[in-house]
Amino acid sequence: MAIKYQLETIPVWDGIQSSSECFICDLMQEAQADNLRFFLGSSVMNPETRVKVNSTGFCPEHTAMLVESGHPNSMAVLWETHLERTRERIAKTFKEMEKPGNLKKTLAGLDAALSEREQGCLICQRMKDRLDRYCFTIPYLWGQDLEFRKVFEKSKGFCLHHMEHILRMSLEALDSKKQKEFSQSLADLQMRNLDRIAGDLVYMIEHYKSENRDKPWNGCEDAQVRAVYKEIGKGRTIR
Template sequence: MKLELETIPVWDGVASKSECYVCDLMAEAQKDALSFYLGNSVMNPGTRVKVNESGFCTKHWQLLTAANKPQGIALMTDTYLGMTRTKFEKSINSLLGTKNPRQAKKAIQSLKEDMQKREKGCLVCSAMQQRLDRYLFTTCYLWGEDSAFRSALQEGKGFCLHHFQLLLETAPAVLSGSLLAQFVHDLTQTEVLNLDRIANDVHWMTQKYKSENMDKPWNGCEDAHKRGVDKMTGRHRVIDPV
């Protein structure tokens, strides 16, 4: 599948010297997707049909409801609940009609399967995933086509481990031969150097709390614990099944 390039945001990301510019871009992708469903789009019948069918994951339902846009959320919830009741009608009737343990277990299993289907997918996660695919593809593409980008990426702070892995998985679809091997080597080298940098920062942070080091400088390590967690886990991951 041919993906549209996102050269400007990816270049901006590299220039930002972020610990993981893909995390930053995904934060913007999430913000944009949430804004779409908090705006006038909810008045569009086509949008409501999509919401009725797919809905949102727990995280994004909560973020939407926390945005203080009650009318739009009420409209979406109204029809979503109606569709949910329709999809669950058979299972609910089976639960109500249970007369023995075997029927009870069968009815419970049926509801479980309906719940799994209903909770699978999220419109915000899907929009984020589409953006993520383009950002990963573009990063690999620019590395192969632009020596300036290659140098900037190598001199950057790497990525969170989650997006580091996804970039490596994306690379074979974009690069081939010696370019692929070089990309894997260079990206890994940059990642390891920056993991070591953060590990050293976190270690110094632990030492800074000792009495003998209280008067010594922080050396920029005041937030090392946050950067360490972000590096390990990623701040904005698409985790809902799409």
């Protein structure tokens, strides 16, 4: 089978051995931080980047992260032409608002112009490319390397959000016989780890009862946080 994605062997091997609740979450948080740095770094001066920022832009969530990340000068440069383009697109709306006719139509036009401006996201796109490569590499290595398979089975598994993507990528990374074996192994791994987390939640709830206050936490003091992120994941792309 031809390899459709560039393999990310080193980060995936490091991740699977990290005893994280989902190492894809960790890698995606890193990817987000890298991309925020990229768009506020020297790339701001690159004409090609500026053109992409003006046409595709960023989703509202990543725009907020960019402006909050403490690089006022870069952000000003990045946003100057973005704002200019946006104003060009809504110029017609302002004319209509000044001489109101059919305001429902004006509103629809404004809505379309603003949502079009927020539709794409360069950061989400670049994160998605990395996510595909990581989630392809997992089933690929599982199919090639027995040592990886052993470590995979002993790991804490993945959040449900990323589990879905890993299963999706396994259809591209493995032949149909191995796809089925991988699916079984992934289900087994995930169910075992969800049982563990469910048990931790129960322990936490019991621990909050007054009669159990003096008992040890047994590592369950953050069970609610782990349970939430095991379900929804971290470092998710938004668009």
